[in-house]
Amino acid sequence: MISEAIVAGIDVSKDRLDVHVLPGAQVLSVDHAPKGLARLVGLLRRLGVQRIGLEASGGYERAALDVLAQAGFAVCLVPPARVRALAHALGRHAKTDPIDARMIACYVQLAPGQHDYQRDPARQRLDELAGLRRQLIAERNKLVSRLDIATDTMVRRMLARMHTMVGGHIARLDAEIASHIRATHLKARYEILLAVAGVGPVLAATLLCDLPELGHATPKQLASLVGVAPHARQSGRTARPGRCSGGRASVRNVLYMATLSALKARSPALRTFYDRLRANGKPFKVAINAAMRKFITILSAIVKQSTVA
Secondary structure, three states, rough: OOOOEEEEEEEOOEEEEEEEEOOOEEEEEEEEEEHHHHHHHHHHOOOOOEEEEEEOOOOOOOHHHHHHHHOOEEEEOHHHHHHHHHHHHHHOOOOOOOHHHHHHHHHHHOOOOOOOOOOOHHHHHHHHHHHHHHHHHHHHHHHHHHHHOOOOOHHHHHHHHHHHHHHHHHHHHHHHHHHHOOOOOOHHHHHHHHHHOOOHHHHHHHHHHHHHOOOOOOHHHHHHHHHOEEEEEEEEOOOEEEEEOOHHHHHHHHHHHHHHHHHHOHHHHHHHHHHHHHHOOOOOOHHHHHHHHHHHHHHHHHHHHHOOO
């Protein structure tokens, strides 16, 4: 008889870690502090836990991920949306920390193909820098919108000053991101990406930060990860056009702008492909989505070939 793997789901909050171990119904809770994490490692070892899942919690999960991975556990970071979808599918509409911990454990049981977490300080710092940059970009866009409608002189002056200040912070972050990448093991892949026509510093840094699977995953997997894969919608005799959904918005948004730039620069690999789709009657959204998918596939192939070489 094949024994069932023992897994644990951990719901992370600022002050506490709620844990549920499956199979069975072992439930425990520890403080989200160094002493609590050390106690958690001992408890999980005694229970014979083989695999652990944690939900992404806005950065609060990082300390637990590092401690558990360093302790030798196979740890994976699971997508919150999928865990909630599983909870709804099982009829668990209530949402509490212990319930979330159980649902995470169930998800780890049902989706064993999740990649194990690997600690990478260089990528972690890049993630922090890039996250702040995205936040400041969103703030700058809001300020521009406010400036467009503001009529009061004082309000416009203050908004303009804020816009200048935010722009300065973004420029400083851009310089720091480039400097950080070139001082770490990410440099080689960064320069490979920059050498490709249509790839600028922002896209290269975004791919390094938010798409580590580049160069390893298959074209179909990459398209799904980015959110440019049209998923089939068929039932009985009905077959509707595929629809793209999910994926990593941070990568998709930057890739969209980069693809537009590459098309305007008449990149041979993309422009001919895009023009052929448009000539065949494909709408702009379908054609640009296909061009994005082709672009990320090309980049992945280049990274893979350069890494192997």
